[in-house]
Amino acid sequence: MNRILVTGSVGQIGSELTIYLRERYGADNVVAGGRKTKPSKELKESGPFEIVDCTDIEAIREVVDKYQIDTIYHLAALLSAVAESNPQLAWNVNINGLINVLEVAREYDCAVFTPSSIGAFGLSTPLDNTPQDTIQRPGTMYGVTKVSGELLCDYYYKKYGVDTRGVRYPGIISYVTPPGGGTTDYAVEIFYEAIKKKKYTCFLKRGTKLDMMYMPDALKAAVDLMEADPGKLKHRNAFNVTAMSFAPEEISAEVKRIIPDFTMDYDVDPLRQEIAESWPNYMDDTAAKDQWGWNPDYDLPAMCEDMIEKLRVKLEK
Numbered sequence: 001m002n003r004i005l006v007t008g009s010v011g012q013i014g015s016e017l018t019i020y021l022r023e024r025y026g027a028d029n030v031v032a033g034g035r036k037t038k039p040s041k042e043l044k045e046s047g048p049f050e051i052v053d054c055t056d057i058e059a060i061r062e063v064v065d066k067y068q069i070d071t072i073y074h075l076a077a078l079l080s081a082v083a084e085s086n087p088q089l090a091w092n093v094n095i096n097g098l099i100n101v102l103e104v105a106r107e108y109d110c111a112v113f114t115p116s117s118i119g120a121f122g123l124s125t126p127l128d129n130t131p132q133d134t135i136q137r138p139g140t141m142y143g144v145t146k147v148s149g150e151l152l153c154d155y156y157y158k159k160y161g162v163d164t165r166g167v168r169y170p171g172i173i174s175y176v177t178p179p180g181g182g183t184t185d186y187a188v189e190i191f192y193e194a195i196k197k198k199k200y201t202c203f204l205k206r207g208t209k210l211d212m213m214y215m216p217d218a219l220k221a222a223v224d225l226m227e228a229d230p231g232k233l234k235h236r237n238a239f240n241v242t243a244m245s246f247a248p249e250e251i252s253a254e255v256k257r258i259i260p261d262f263t264m265d266y267d268v269d270p271l272r273q274e275i276a277e278s279w280p281n282y283m284d285d286t287a288a289k290d291q292w293g294w295n296p297d298y299d300l301p302a303m304c305e306d307m308i309e310k311l312r313v314k315l316e317k
């Protein structure tokens with residue numbers, strides 16, 4: 001049985017993951033949980049939609065009970081730059097929201113997928129080929145909540161047997177829903193500006209390498225991990241996953257290959273630059289490859305070609 005609730009379904013990942021899950025498991029079996037942001041017509045009309053504020057445990061319980069949910073993809077969260085502008089709210093949503101979801105999962109015997117992030121690392125982490133198990137002392141509230149979330153999910157598995165699983169996503173690139181205020185947002189904005197204006201001003205410095213992933217791979221990672229044989233999972237939560245690593249000038253060169261008159265300049269945002277510098281240049285994702293067969297489909301050139309093709313169609317409409 002797969003009766004699924006997606007929290008944060010109106011966000012960048014949720015809006016696409018919900019549709020992907022509906023195609024895979026049947027539209028009526030996937031409940032989209034939203035909050036304030038208006039859902040797209042497609043999201044609202046392709047299956048059940050419910051308002052679920054994750055800081056309200058009763059609201060989660062009601063929906064899980066009403067639809068007999070057995071799996072929760074918990075995506076509701078505040079992202080890095082937004083979290084830094086309101087750390088207390090970030091703690092409330094990212095941690096109290098998560099523990100509410102875990103408590104309901106314990107009560108109703110649900111499996112839970114929770115994404116962690118490259119933001120769970122910090123300056124004292126080895127930033128090249130960042131190991132699966134390593135030092136995690138992030139300096140941002142986002143990072144603090146992501147490390148705590150990883151530990152909380154491990155704890156609920158160990159203590160209560162809740163089937164918790166998760167990945168550390170890198171920056172996610174997509175053309176459907178704009179990103180929600182993270183440090184890697186530039187790698188999405190660049191495409192919109194390249195198509196609309198043929199120029200882009202980047203808020204990170206040249207040379208700032210970060211892990212990234214195209215949305216189809218992010219969706220595949222979530223579902224492959226949730227469908228993986230539990231007997232093979234030594235880590236369960238917080239698997240390093242990556243598909244590509246690049247600095248702003250490298251993605252700019254790829255965009256220019258496809259849109260030859262594209263140019264990029266820089267106006268560095270100190271907050272996001274500082275955050276980016278404390279995150280890995282590239283992660284080692286062999287644990288995910290070995291334990292559940294992680295294998296991304298898109299590298300930088302393939303992602304850029306597909307992004308530009310799909311975004312052109314979207315923007316023309």
Ligand SMILES: NC(=O)c1ccc[n+]([C@@H]2O[C@H](COP(=O)([O-])OP(=O)(O)OC[C@H]3O[C@@H](n4cnc5c(N)ncnc54)[C@H](O)[C@@H]3O)[C@@H](O)[C@H]2O)c1
Pocket residue numbers: 007008009010011012013014034035036037052053054055074075076077078079093097115116117118168169170171172173178179180181182184
């Ligand atoms: N997008 C990325 O690049 C990226 C990278 C690494 C990890 N992640 C993680 O993936 C998950 C989803 O990220 P996303 O990019 O889709 O984020 P997003 O900001 O686009 O979406 C999150 C959604 O959660 C909602 N939300 C906020 N507070 C809520 C509450 N109290 N109750 C219910 N919903 C609430 C927001 O309205 C938003 O629609 C998050 O855990 C994030 O940390 C994302």
